[in-house]
Amino acid sequence: MSALSLAPRALYEEVAELLRQRIFSRELEPGSWIDELKIAEEYGISRTPLREALKVLAAEGLVTMKVRRGAYVTEVSDKDLADVYHLLALLESDAAGVVAQRASDAELAELQGLHAELEAAADDRNRFFALNERFHMRLLEIASNRWREQMVADLRKVMKLNRHNSLFKTGRIDESLAEHRAIMTALLARNAALTQQRMHEHFQNGLEAAT
Amino acid sequence: MSALSLAPRALYEEVAELLRQRIFSRELEPGSWIDELKIAEEYGISRTPLREALKVLAAEGLVTMKVRRGAYVTEVSDKDLADVYHLLALLESDAAGVVAQRASDAELAELQGLHAELEAAADDRNRFFALNERFHMRLLEIASNRWREQMVADLRKVMKLNRHNSLFKTGRIDESLAEHRAIMTALLARNAALTQQRMHEHFQNGLEAAT
DNA sequence: ATTCATAATTATTGATGCAAAATATTCCTG
DNA sequence: CAGGAATATTTTGCATCAATAATTATGAAT
Numbered sequence: 155m156s157a158l159s160l161a162p163r164a165l166y167e168e169v170a171e172l173l174r175q176r177i178f179s180r181e182l183e184p185g186s187w188i189d190e191l192k193i194a195e196e197y198g199i200s201r202t203p204l205r206e207a208l209k210v211l212a213a214e215g216l217v218t219m220k221v222r223r224g225a226y227v228t229e230v231s232d233k234d235l236a237d238v239y240h241l242l243a244l245l246e247s248d249a250a251g252v253v254a255q256r257a258s259d260a261e262l263a264e265l266q267g268l269h270a271e272l273e274a275a276a277d278d279r280n281r282f283f284a285l286n287e288r289f290h291m292r293l294l295e296i297a298s299n300r301w302r303e304q305m306v307a308d309l310r311k312v313m314k315l316n317r318h319n320s321l322f323k324t325g326r327i328d329e330s331l332a333e334h335r336a337i338m339t340a341l342l343a344r345n346a347a348l349t350q351q352r353m354h355e356h357f358q359n360g361l362e363a364a365t
Numbered sequence: 366m367s368a369l370s371l372a373p374r375a376l377y378e379e380v381a382e383l384l385r386q387r388i389f390s391r392e393l394e395p396g397s398w399i400d401e402l403k404i405a406e407e408y409g410i411s412r413t414p415l416r417e418a419l420k421v422l423a424a425e426g427l428v429t430m431k432v433r434r435g436a437y438v439t440e441v442s443d444k445d446l447a448d449v450y451h452l453l454a455l456l457e458s459d460a461a462g463v464v465a466q467r468a469s470d471a472e473l474a475e476l477q478g479l480h481a482e483l484e485a486a487a488d489d490r491n492r493f494f495a496l497n498e499r500f501h502m503r504l505l506e507i508a509s510n511r512w513r514e515q516m517v518a519d520l521r522k523v524m525k526l527n528r529h530n531s532l533f534k535t536g537r538i539d540e541s542l543a544e545h546r547a548i549m550t551a552l553l554a555r556n557a558a559l560t561q562q563r564m565h566e567h568f569q570n571g572l573e574a575a576t
Numbered sequence: 577a578t579t580c581a582t583a584a585t586t587a588t589t590g591a592t593g594c595a596a597a598a599t600a601t602t603c604c605t606g
Numbered sequence: 607c608a609g610g611a612a613t614a615t616t617t618t619g620c621a622t623c624a625a626t627a628a629t630t631a632t633g634a635a636t
Contacts, residue, residue: 162432163432164430164432164433164618164619165619165620166420166619166620189587190587190588191586191587191588199620199621200620200621200622201588201621201622202413202619202620202621202622203619203620203621205417205588205589206416206417206420209377209417209420209421209424210420210423210424212421213420213421213424213425214424215512215515219375221373221374221375221588221589222375222587222588222589222626222627222628223587223588223628224587224588234511234512237510237511237512237513238512240510241456241510241512241513241516244455244456244459245452245455248455299448299451299452300445300448301426301445301448301449301452301520301523302448302452304426305452305516309512312512375588375589376589376590377589377590400617401617401618402616402617402618410590410591411590411591411592412591412592412618412619413589413590413591413592414589414590414591416618416619432618432619433596433597433598433617433618433619434598434617434618435617435618
């Protein structure tokens with residue numbers, strides 16, 4: 155195996171990613187303090203890069219820093235989840251509208267391709283969710299607003315703090331597919347307002363299915 | 366003088382704030398590298414808290430980190446500014462809609478009070494802009510979505526990277542006041558859709574005035 | 577027995593030192 | 607004089623060390 159990568163990340167980035175995984179897997183659970191010494195020893199590193207990683211995670215909202223107390227995994231209330239989901243719906247609906255009016259034909263075709271894959275994966279939960287994620291992310295990329303991409307990425311990380319993570323994992327594949335189909339139709343018609351509205355409904359339904 | 370504060374901030378936070386000021390004042394200009402040793406000596410601190418501060422600023426988008434190269438002040442293109450402004454308009458319009466339907470009567474009265482102060486400050490540019498900022502921020506607080514507040518705060522920081530900063534400093538006080546008046550009317554009528562629309566127009570006009 | 581004060585322990589925060597990498601400089605060669 | 611290689615210098619990145627504040631434990635007094 156080779157750990158070689160074209161863009162070698164700094165150690166603090168590496169550590170941040172490892173901690174993210176442990177937080178998402180709830181090995182580090184919300185509300186629990188992060189023992190710098192313990193983690194540093196586990197990874198065989200010093201505390202300096204670890205502390206830098208914690209600052210990054212704090213900026214993402216995954217951990218909260220208390221002066222002279224250290225960092226603990228952020229606890230997200232039900233209201234927090236609702237608030238974050240509300241913003242995701244807002245940002246992604248807007249992105250969808252932008253794509254409808256500004257994407258190239260090739261890009262729309264690409265999204266159509268991803269949607270086709272999604273349709274074909276209706277019987278494979280894991281594959282479906284992975285493709286669904288790719289579709290949403292690709293749409294965001296095509297909307298080409300790096301600040302929105304960053305915000306959505308951060309918000310999605312916060313959503314993953316939730317135990318159930320139900321907002322994305324609802325077993326409503328058929329309904330979701332139907333909604334995606336409606337979105338694609340509006341997209342291909344280049345009807346921005348309708349695309350936006352349907353994406354918003356898509357999120358709205360996701361929320362209702364979760365509550 | 367006493368530097369005592371109720372919530373003593375960590376040194377790295379203090380340093381981050383100092384750097385923000387220097388970046389906004391363009392003493393540190395976009396594209397220029399940040400010399401860790403130089404800054405640390407200037408402030409009479411070690412590089413450790415400085416490096417942590419840089420990680421925070423990087424998360425806010427104010428500086429960009431390059432592996433083994435350090436940090437430089439982020440350069441924002443015209444497209445970046447337009448993209449950020451687009452998001453601000455989206456988020457704040459949404460917040461206004463939420464306020465229209467969920468604020469208490471007392472909170473609406475408070476906004477009305479701020480608006481009255483704004484009307485009275487039409488002849489004092491600086492005071493007008495300060496009050497305008499307060500109105501927008503208070504509205505966001507009332508909308509009570511801490512994640513949105515954070516995002517708007519970060520986006521506004523990025524806007525301040527711009528040399529002209531024209532999107533907020535346009536000399537269109539009278540038009541702006543008229544738009545605020547229209548927003549207040551819709552708010553007091555608790556018409557969420559109209560409030561949202563008018564806030565969006567308010568931003569739209571601000572953008573046009575700047576270009 | 578409970579509460580408050582004091583001391584001890586533990587953990588975070590900040591400084592310093594060292595190694596590695598990148599850039600700048602110098603010197604040599606064509 | 608130009609180009610390039612080798613060396614020197616600068617700067618980042620990580621580790622270690624020191625100090626500072628907070629919490630817990632301990633003990634005495636009411």
